[in-house]
Amino acid sequence: MDNTNPSTSAVASRQQSERILKYITNHWLSCCVYVSARLNIADILSDGPKTIDELAEITATHRPSLYRLLRTLASDGIFEESAPGTFSITQAATALRGNVQGSLKAFVLAELGDFYNPWGQLLYSVQTGKIAFDHYHGMNLWEYYKTHPEEGLNFMKAMTDLTQVMNQAVAEKYDFSTFKTLIDIGGGNGELMFSVLKATPGLNGIVFDELYVVEQTAARIKAIPDIAGRCSVAAGNFFEQVPPGADAYMMKYILHDWHDEDALKILRACSNAMKTGSKILAIDAVIPQGNLPHGGKLMDVNMLVVTGGYERTKEEFSSLYEQAGLRFLRVVDIGLTELSIVEGEKI
Ligand SMILES: C[S@@+](CC[C@H](N)C(=O)[O-])C[C@H]1O[C@@H](n2cnc3c(N)ncnc32)[C@H](O)[C@@H]1O
CATH class of the missing domain: 3.40.50.150 (Vaccinia Virus protein VP39)
Structure with missing residues (x-):
């Protein structure tokens, strides 16, 4: 007979599901990070906050879609929506800049770009x-x-x-x-x-x-x-x-x-x-x-x-x-x- 407490096993099962779900959402997030690196967002924000209109113009992208991308990254600490519709760089996003000590931008472009389809x-x-x-x-x-x-x-x-x-x-x-x-x-x-x-x-x-x-x-x-x-x-x-x-x-x-x-x-x-x-x-x-x-x-x-x-x-x-x-x-x-x-x- 299975004596496991039903509420304990439900918690364990939810934890296992969350662990697997994390792999999926991390995959999505890595795609978001790649696109932000391709668009040079961290470099663009390095000299101060920019509105989504300015960012869309500089990167020649679709403004509402770019906003959705950056809002998602900001929710994970990569960039910050420092005022409604305005984004700033964060400490975590510094490694996405091109020419700084500890930059990982080139590695992101290779691993999540050249190697993505393979x-x-x-x-x-x-x-x-x-x-x-x-x-x-x-x-x-x-x-x-x-x-x-x-x-x-x-x-x-x-x-x-x-x-x-x-x-x-x-x-x-x-x-x-x-x-x-x-x-x-x-x-x-x-x-x-x-x-x-x-x-x-x-x-x-x-x-x-x-x-x-x-x-x-x-x-x-x-x-x-x-x-x-x-x-x-x-x-x-x-x-x-x-x-x-x-x-x-x-x-x-x-x-x-x-x-x-x-x-x-x-x-x-x-x-x-x-x-x-x-x-x-x-x-x-x-x-x-x-x-x-x-x-x-x-x-x-x-x-x-x-x-x-x-x-x-x-x-x-x-x-x-x-x-x-x-x-x-x-x-x-x-x-x-x-x-x-x-x-x-x-x-
Ligand atoms: C993974 S990278 C390592 C680079 C460097 N050792 C490092 O750790 O940063 C592999 C290197 O091998 C070089 N390479 C690949 N095939 C080669 C070949 N047949 N003859 C000489 N170098 C080659 C590449 O150009 C590249 O610089």
Whole structure:
């Protein structure tokens, strides 16, 4: 016989429903946040409140619909209707501005824009094991960004903005002072390299990436006088060849983009370029066993949808290193978010 108190089970059932409903409403809200970022609302409001008429004119939108969008966001603390029909920026909306410390605007545009429709095809990925992004766009993410350079450069900015704090932690938590030369494989805008070089006097760095990326990186290097003489760029394809002879090869958010076969090609290209004892430093999530919450687990599904890569366990990293002729040494926790440094060396 079921002795459960009917009112207790009704409360439990309502709580379970509310939990599921939250997923639905969070999805709607994320769409609202994306549209406000596309319309630059936070940037427009950064120099003071604006009426809905002014906002509709500046953004060339349908006034009543824009009002409904902003009223909804204001109800969740993103913007504030500070007087009837007039909106102001809030602390929470500051991260939606473009050029501020801690900006997430570029990341919002990439994750909720470029990746939105592919996420709608998650079922396809789960049923087939194939990449939803490629299925939707007819090309892989990197081809897409090469053929859509505006979105490609936005993605680079997103990575830079998102990982500013992590870069700092990597530079502080790992001792780079024993190296003379360091290469950042797929180093993008160069921000990680800049953090490491600033923290390590005497170290020289090369940022290696696709040509259209490193052209921008080279321009950024020139603007930082204390590292300009110690940092250069190299363009190429990391599946084929990377610059030889450095003391260490780091790669952040690279291996997680690729399935094992391609990840191995990258590691082998590095291994071929390395001297005995040179270090490999993969900076990625390291997934713990069991039900423990870990930021890498949701990121792993993002990888399933977007790149076909995945986040790995310590054992999986160790096995990949071994197959590429590298010795797995240790996992260094950077004490922040889901990232760790997986250290190995050329045998
Ligand atoms: C996820 S981003 C990571 C960027 C940077 N490491 C960071 O953490 O901000 C991946 C990088 O790999 C680069 N990339 C992709 N395919 C490449 C290839 N075949 N050869 C060289 N770089 C490549 C991209 O241009 C991009 O900069």
